[in-house]
Amino acid sequence: MSAKIAVITWSLYGHVAELANDAIEGAKAAGAEVKQFQVAETLPSEVLTKMHAHKAATDALPVIKPDDLKEFDGFILAFPTRYGRAPAQVSAFFDQTGGLWATGALVGKFGSVITSTASQHGGLETTALTTIPWFVHHGINFVPIGYQFPELQEVQKIQGSSAYGAGSVTSGDGSLRPTEQDKTVAKGQGKHFANVVGQFVRGKQ
Numbered sequence: 001m002s003a004k005i006a007v008i009t010w011s012l013y014g015h016v017a018e019l020a021n022d023a024i025e026g027a028k029a030a031g032a033e034v035k036q037f038q039v040a041e042t043l044p045s046e047v048l049t050k051m052h053a054h055k056a057a058t059d060a061l062p063v064i065k066p067d068d069l070k071e072f073d074g075f076i077l078a079f080p081t082r083y084g085r086a087p088a089q090v091s092a093f094f095d096q097t098g099g100l101w102a103t104g105a106l107v108g109k110f111g112s113v114i115t116s117t118a119s120q121h122g123g124l125e126t127t128a129l130t131t132i133p134w135f136v137h138h139g140i141n142f143v144p145i146g147y148q149f150p151e152l153q154e155v156q157k158i159q160g161s162s163a164y165g166a167g168s169v170t171s172g173d174g175s176l177r178p179t180e181q182d183k184t185v186a187k188g189q190g191k192h193f194a195n196v197v198g199q200f201v202r203g204k205q
């Protein structure tokens with residue numbers, strides 16, 4: 001039986017959505033069954049227009065509902081930073097998961113994080129780190145990537161990934177797209193996550 005993984009994305013300008021697709025490619029290559037979702041928007045459309053939001057990469061995806069989480073063995077969350085932590089949209093989603101928390105519905109499942117920042121030290125690690133409490137309170141096992149990918153040792157070029165998970169640096173105007181290094185790590189993360197979750201799923205059988 002293959003691992004069932006939900007890739008849950010909120011991406012205003014498409015950078016993280018691109019990395020999420022790379023992670024999906026990696027997870028599928030490792031034999032996982034993958035379904036992709038978007039997180040519900042909470043900003044008014046006039047604000048999104050002023051922010052020049054470009055959500056074409058995720059607009060067609062189904063919006064994740066708390067009960068959807070029960071159907072999966074693991075979740076890869078993909079969202080950009082907001083002040084070094086998760087966007088309010090993601091927080092609003094987790095605020096709706098109290099019923100799942102109360103019944104322990106997510107205990108023993110797995111989670112991983114992919115993110116992006118505009119600046120090089122704008123919070124890639126803190127964004128993943130401050131997501132862990134949601135996992136901890138739900139009993140979800142956080143799956144980091146460690147330093148298994150040589151790309152993580154790169155110091156001559158900008159690279160957005162860390163031991164916490166894949167990431168990209170987008171620049172203030174969003175002109176930097178995820179690099180080949182970022183995409184390789186995201187794909188590797190998807191594969192690693194699918195292997196970890198898959199091993200657990202098979203072991204339980």
Ligand SMILES: Cc1cc2nc3c(=O)[nH]c(=O)nc-3n(C[C@H](O)[C@H](O)[C@H](O)COP(=O)(O)O)c2cc1C
Nearest residue numbers: 011012013014015016080083084116117118119122
């Ligand atoms: C309200 C707001 C807060 C942000 N906070 C940060 C930040 O703390 N550090 C940073 O480097 N970039 C910050 N950014 C830039 C976003 O992280 C960047 O636009 C994002 O990584 C692009 O990813 P996306 O294309 O997937 O939306 C912020 C952007 C907004 C709109």
